[in-house]
Amino acid sequence: MRRWRSFSLFSVLAFGYAFLYVPILSLIVYSFNESRLVTVWAGFSTKWYGELLQNDQILSAAWLSLKIAVLNASGSVVLGSLAGLVLARFGRFRGRTAFTTLITAPLVMPEVIIGLSLLLMFVTLQNFIGWPGERGMTTITIAHLTFSTAYVTVVIQSRLSQMDVSIEEAALDLGAKPAKVFFVITVPVIAPALVAGWLLAFTLSLDDLVIASFVSGPGASTLPMVVYSSVRLGVSPQINALATIIVCIVTVAILIAGFIMHRQEKQRRNA
């Protein structure tokens, strides 16, 4: 009975892993495909990596997307923490309902509407105050901040409302200033939520096509825009190659982070 249970648990686990990772693995395998066809195997080759390194358009788009994603993730964690803190700690205040609605609106708003309305706003601003003179990285980052902040706020707010307020109160009792309490007590406690929010905002930004298409300007094509645009003349395995490189970098980063966290945990226990 017990053996049967462990076997069924194991197969469910294996199925779950396969569901998550087989698509990524097949993408990596096909990046070494000789053929231009993304779905037919025709022998091993690394030529797509070579061509990718020659392809300025894809590389500069990937670099732009990464820059925007990092800026957006950092910005939306700051804004999202502020909003989450206000919603979780400040009780009822005038305009709270309006604030909640505005913060969560981007969660349910179709992307097309966000994109178009931001585009119209930028054009109107340009007509009235002359800024932004040229749409591009700045406007894409601002647009991404508007919807990423909403997601990050939800994550951080829920963490804050689960947090034990008495430790903050204890610190205040012992004479710490509110700002100090926030940085020394609150931030470390909600750190996992901050990291999760950062990663979520990073992914949302890297993934976004619709909004970026609307608010981008000359000289600013993000990676999803280039990938979708290449549908017209065929998606090339260069995209697989690029995705493989990104997956490798992310994996290495996660491994390093895991290793450091593991070591800190150990030191903490030993101390």
Add this chain to the structure above:
Amino acid sequence: MRTATCAAFAAAMTCSLAVAPARAADKVVHLYNWSDYIAEDTLETFTKETGIKAVYDVYDSNEVLEAKLLAGKSGYDVVFPTARPFAMRQIKSGLYRKLDKSKLPNLKNMDPGLMKALASIDPGNAHGVPYMWGTTGIGINVDKVKAALGESADIGSLAMIFKPENAKKLAACGISFLDDQEETFAMALRYLGRDVATKNKTDIDAAAEAFKAIRPYIKYFHGSQYINDLANGDICVAHGYSGDILQARTRAAEAKNGVNIRYIIPKEGAVLWTDMMLIPKDAPNPAEAHAYINFIMKPEVVAKISNFVSYANANKAANDLVDPEIRNDPGIYPPDEVMAKLYMLPDNDQALIRYRVRAWTRVKTGQ
């Protein structure tokens, strides 16, 4: 904390503002086009010849381009919309600048037939110049279609798919149609021998009936999925754009999977589509935009683009410079008697378009 963020934000804004004018000193032209829709060395050669830097941005649908043009101040200098229906209505709404033809001496190289066809949407060719063009026809997996219909089947005719008994036989290996009511109805009207530019709702009903008769045998309606499916042998008949089907053919040949694809312009004729080069009214660098358009109209430049993307160009002088493999491909450069049967999508009024869209939705949902 909040003020610190604000200050940092403001500083970032000021920086991006300060950088902008410094860049404007160099001559630059901003192009907005599909990805990979030029030859590998086009931009480099352009910069070498004219000293103008070319920045190439990409969009993934004509609709995105249109939204940006309508919002205004897009910042692009040359854009490449499809003539119908996009460039047509954009020209009508006055989104484009009139070309200064004294700056375009290479206009003499253009194909007079295509220029004349485009004059129907752009009177006097005042705003735009054709870029690449192609047709909307049928791609078939030759072996599978012959196996299904028999060796003697008439595969050059639309009856191959519109006759229910044929469609039934082809259903097993898969039929796909573009999800585009303009293209599909034009083709069905042509098959029925009716006027493509019809204003009669009864004609639309008849075309819808023709589709309903074969609806059970159609695998799907999609704008690009057929490229891979045709190349892999997952479908055997695809209604699609010439460039896409030729791409499927190349891929199948590269993959050496034994799939033999042919592009057919049905003997009833096919839709001719053109992408155009146009300068938005508020383009920041119109002089450089003219220089770019004139550069593309050079026969040796556009021939290289055709060789790279496998689309026909609208440049008569370039014909001899295009690779014979492409020049002699009847799917890309159809012979004159086939050319005569090509037609452009009609200019319909709103009421008829609405009626057609509803009819198409009913066809797709099988009601």
